[in-house]
Amino acid sequence: MKKIVLTGSAGRLGSHLREPLLEIADALVSADLVDDFGKLHDRETYVKADLSRLDEMTEVLKGAEMVVHFDAIGDKAPFDAILQSNIIGCYNVWEAARINGLRRIVYASSIHAVGMHARTENIGTDAPHRPDTFYGLAKCFAEDLGSLYWDKFQMESVCMRILSCAPVDNTRARFLGYRPKDNAEQFAESILAETPPQDLNDPAHLYQGGPFAAVEPGKSGLATMNIIDDTKKL
Numbered sequence: 001m002k003k004i005v006l007t008g009s010a011g012r013l014g015s016h017l018r019e020p021l022l023e024i025a026d027a028l029v030s031a032d033l034v035d036d037f038g039k040l041h042d043r044e045t046y047v048k049a050d051l052s053r054l055d056e057m058t059e060v061l062k063g064a065e066m067v068v069h070f071d072a073i074g075d076k077a078p079f080d081a082i083l084q085s086n087i088i089g090c091y092n093v094w095e096a097a098r099i100n101g102l103r104r105i106v107y108a109s110s111i112h113a114v115g116m117h118a119r120t121e122n123i124g125t126d127a128p129h130r131p132d133t134f135y136g137l138a139k140c141f142a143e144d145l146g147s148l149y150w151d152k153f154q155m156e157s158v159c160m161r162i163l164s165c166a167p168v169d170n171t172r173a174r175f176l177g178y179r180p181k182d183n184a185e186q187f188a189e190s191i192l193a194e195t196p197p198q199d200l201n202d203p204a205h206l207y208q209g210g211p212f213a214a215v216e217p218g219k220s221g222l223a224t225m226n227i228i229d230d231t232k233k234l
């Protein structure tokens, strides 16, 4: 591909995608809101752009074939902040992609779009929406945008429901060429040996969304998790 745009490129996940995306594109445009992005790879440029501005996103996507959309507010936030960055922001990305004639959007969706399904359900990639927070609700909106823009404009979207190792069935992702290289089962014995028995009446253990399923919408699910900042810097 000639040009790929990566949004959320300064974030925890996006920062790890810069190098692999450069392997399949002549040029990578990394976009985010941060002022200090740090060093750039060869063939990479950085653009500061706000998702909540359609004019800015339209400018960023000019001449691109594909956008990999990883910008978002990733946890608790008042509904209005989620509305601007994650709901209006997604509309702006899909609409800017349509205006510029992009072929494909790859979107970082989340398990939290389906987080209120019980862990015992062994859900697959076709699980219906059951969001666990306003954050998850915004992911449902974005997935439905992808469906709408396919039906009306034949624009292709791939929505990946990213999650930690959990009991889900993703065999239907095979048609994308996805072939897992690792197997979480090999760690199960040692993890279970160190983990106290879980109270299955606690929504944080009962539902796919984990801690997000246990908090009120708008409250922090991440606060109860041990998240390591592994953002990749050059």
Ligand SMILES: NC(=O)c1ccc[n+]([C@@H]2O[C@H](COP(=O)([O-])OP(=O)(O)OC[C@H]3O[C@@H](n4cnc5c(N)ncnc54)[C@H](O)[C@@H]3O)[C@@H](O)[C@H]2O)c1
Pocket: 007, 008, 009, 010, 011, 012, 013, 014, 032, 033, 034, 049, 050, 051, 052, 069, 070, 071, 072, 073, 074, 084, 085, 089, 108, 109, 110, 111, 161, 162, 163
């Ligand atoms: N990290 C996970 O485990 C996980 C799991 C499921 C889904 N996701 C999704 O993956 C994507 C990336 O997650 P992450 O963990 O890297 O998040 P992150 O918070 O580390 O990065 C998100 C980036 O988006 C940018 N951003 C936020 N609002 C913006 C706006 N209005 N305009 C422009 N940029 C804005 C931030 O500056 C940040 O660099 C998000 O969509 C998130 O919802 C992450």
